[in-house]
Amino acid sequence: MKLTAAFILSCMAIFSSLAFAKKDNKNNFLSFDELKYETEDENFEIKLNGYLFFDTVNYDDSGKQFEFKNGSDLRSARIAVKTKLFKRWKAKLQYDFSKEEPERKDAWLSYDVLDNLTVRLGQFEQYSSLEGSTSLKNTTYLERSIPVETFLRGRTYGIDLQSSNSFWGVQAGTYIEEHDQFDDPEKRHKANLALRLFTFPVESKKYLVHFGIWGLKEYPANGKFEAEAEPETNINEKNILDSGKIKHVDSVLINGLEAAFIYKSFSLQTEYLSEKIDREEDRASITYDGYYASISYFWTGERRKYDKDDGSFDEIEPKHFWGAFETAIRYSYIDMSDENRDRGEMDSITLALNWYPTDQIRLQYNYSKVDFTDSINKIGISQLRAHYHF
Template structure:
């Protein structure tokens, strides 16, 4: 009975303790929530402060970038690339570029009758400076250091480009004649140009004009003597030369090119001419064919035709040149020659074509290991005419080129020579092996 009466009292006490505990727990949770809210507020303040600082930093960076661009615009452009050193004014009206080339050769001659002498030679060592003046004017000065140990000018000219696409040029530059001659020595397929390149007039002082369109080019000029005469050509007098090219098929991988050249040259004091050529190797100074001095010359004519084609990695090129020598007291003379060559890039490259000049440009390898090219050429020249017996020569050359990169090339050529007959009326057939290391920049 007593136990039953006391039970409600005990239950009532337990309920009071539970309520007290619940109150304390709620109070603790409320305190924790207040602390968390305070931490959230602090984090929010930090984030807002960081965003404000980020905006300030971004504004400072933008301001700095604008200053840098302003300085760059005010100071012009300076760059060093595979094409040399270049400086340009902020307006683009003035520019300066420096570059050069080095060609180092070795040749071994399996002589027959004429002793040619094996050896090595620094074939070319040139530096050049070129650029723009007042936007519409261009200039170039090239110096040769490897020509028989003598330092001398090569191409030195001033050009006006204000009447695009026409350009006027004054100075010492190449007469526009022959695809092979107009293609730079850095970009020709073989170490030396073909036998008929002896006909090409090369560098002379003159005034010229040239223009071009989407598929064609034309150039011409009046020329006198040169700073340093090419020993295969008439030393004095004046001449008129012209060249026209047309490329009806022209794309990155396909090309069909035709061209025609001519030159009339009036002789000056001495009335003499001479045609001779090395056997497509420059280390030797011996010529197997040579007209020797032709006297009583009034004037000469040169006529040239050229053709070239690309189809992917394959290319073909050929030229024919006829030289006519008019004499005062004897019959006119006629000399001629031709070549045909083909090449195949085993690594897939294609010869780049420059329509504004009607010439081929530099190879840019497609792979890190460079580009490999196999090539072959047949050339012939006939320097016999009337009473002049300069000889006849035909060569077959095979070549292998490795383009390590855009600026470096290594070349190997093997040439089978037949002079039937040579300048002295004797048949001979030497062979030539030669190599070249080439750097251009």
């Protein structure tokens, strides 16, 4: 908690000192827009942002196969400081304070080599799919789909690059796991490699057509790997499907196809993902895969915003003083029944009801029905989230 207090007080001190800066000083601050400062020549910028999610959940597990417990939790509480130096240099530091101990999420420095080419170094998320690339504060559902959450790789250390124009984008990176100990040969392994290509041949006020393909090559430390799949809920995380510890693993190849279509207030989004686990010494490989499809509609006339630089979706801006209303439905499925390591299958149907009073506040309700191999009864999950970001 000392780190939490120190971090918040430091942020407050920085912004307080800037707030009292004189207009005629050498910094020549043009404006103070919420928690953002920028010089008149736009060479320097510093801003503070973050988000807060509070969840409550109720489980209907009549088969009593898992010890799900109803309750509430602080899903996420993040604060980030972003800076810009001489227009082309940027940096970000983000911490999450939802747990007992603060956890660093992002810590990176980037440089715009060209107007459409950026190189980044530090700790950040490895490149992944459309849903994985979209920030959780901008997703339609409370949690990402089962296959994306299963095959998604989290934050680690690395270097990557990103380039985009008015028609396509490319993202590539190489990453080293956080737990690597270079002085311990048993824990040393090759760097992960990721590549994502996406295109948006149609992008206008009414229409969006997006296609993408991506892949990540991973080299697990110590030749061990485990795949786990859980329902689309963060409270009471339970691995319903679990491959168990797989030994003698040489590499893991994850790849996916993605597509999205938007017409006015209607949107369709889908992805297919697979994970191939290659093993050493002619041992049989193992393949798991899955997919999801989602449809959403804004009854108040809004449209999902698209970020052409990242190939992802951005926040919603309500058109009316009463806010925006959205309904959505998603089907997701994962197959972990490879003949060499059969752990079954799982699918989920999720209904989402979202109200956006403002572009920074959101109330969300999700109801999911989860079915899986050897289930006695389907599991029902009701979730409610109060969402705020700035």
